[in-house]
Amino acid sequence: MPPEGRITRFAPSPTGPLHLGHAYAALVASQRAVAGRFLLRIEDIDQSRCRTEFEAQIYEDLRWLGLRWPEPVMRQSTRLPAYRAALEKLAALGVIYPCSCTRADIRAALSAPQEMAAVHGPDGLVYPGTCRARPMEQALPDDALRLNMRAALSHCGPLSFIETGPLHDALHPLDPDWMIENVGDVVLSRRDMGTSYHLSVVVDDAAQGITEVTRGDDLFEASFIHVLLQALLELPRPSYYHHKLIRDDSGKRLAKRDNARAIAQLRAEEASAQDIRLMLGL
Structure with a gap:
């Protein structure tokens, strides 16, 4: 542009x-x-x-x-009503679920002998899927809401985004296997917040008509999450410009x-x- x-x-x-x-x-x-x-x-x-x-x-x-x-x-x-509307749309698609796990629960699950080595992704430790089978009908007030990454990817065709910043200047396709293994089921609604960074930034960028997202290079990998959410929520896709960190x-x-x-x-x-x-x- x-x-x-x-x-x-x-x-x-x-x-x-x-x-x-x-x-x-x-x-x-x-x-x-x-x-x-x-x-x-x-x-x-x-x-x-x-x-x-x-x-x-x-x-x-x-x-x-x-x-x-x-x-x-x-x-x-x-903006909480806008975030609730986005979560309702994702729930109707069947791609989110309630989660009662704390950070300590997740660390304990990942340290169990039968689990694979813990993987750190753009949202922290990749969630092991403990609550993935819980339906939304079982959601409790203190639950977080997570994106079922595998289910979410099944709703979308090939996805990509344009990076215009000098650090990653290219067209970047989303690799479903990488998303499942290295990103996992990210939180879209945190306890006592009603939303999360990933959900809010996508909904708000669309509401403000942002055409180019500029931000630090530490958030480059988060862009893959955001592009997926844009596709699921049928929102416009901006280009991205990730710059150096001071x-x-x-x-x-x-x-x-x-x-x-x-x-x-x-x-x-x-x-x-x-x-x-x-x-x-x-």
Whole structure:
């Protein structure tokens, strides 16, 4: 898609101060939009960790960086009906099931002698399928909801997505065997949330008309999950642009606890927005 037609977004979670990695992601998304539209979305589904003061700081820091976006801003906490509708559609297809397993249960199941070695996928440990036979009619309020990967893939023909970023520039087909073995039955609705990152990001990108998803390279493999969900939910498929991660001096990816690299701290030290762009190689 030509730059003038691109719609991109930056979707931070208000669980801590923005750091240089967030600044890079936001600026890349804005630059990719060029003459198109750059949107902001607040991913605040984890109400136990999200704080209003962090959300206010997000707006302040981004404006200081020179970024602008249309109002009102989409906030995931207002989108629960849309996520429920998507889950109902997936339930009608027979591709989700309730799961009562905790992380400890999963680790214990995978460490059992008869199990194969644990595999780490884009959603963590690949789920061993303990609850896969449970029907949705048995779902309890405290259950998570998981995607039955094998059943989901059986509903779709060949799938692929276009990656335009320099790290993976190519057409990427989905390999069903790889999806089953290395991704597995991912969670689509977490306890006390009513959704998950994978479901929300797909539903919200479609609602906002995003044509190119820009984000860090750590989420590249998650794109295969998202393309599958787009097909199941009959949603438009954007292209993807995964960029480098900003790391500290030891090579570790920045986290929100890295206050020395927080935008607010750098501002307090009288750095300018242009200084930040130069630090990031923009």
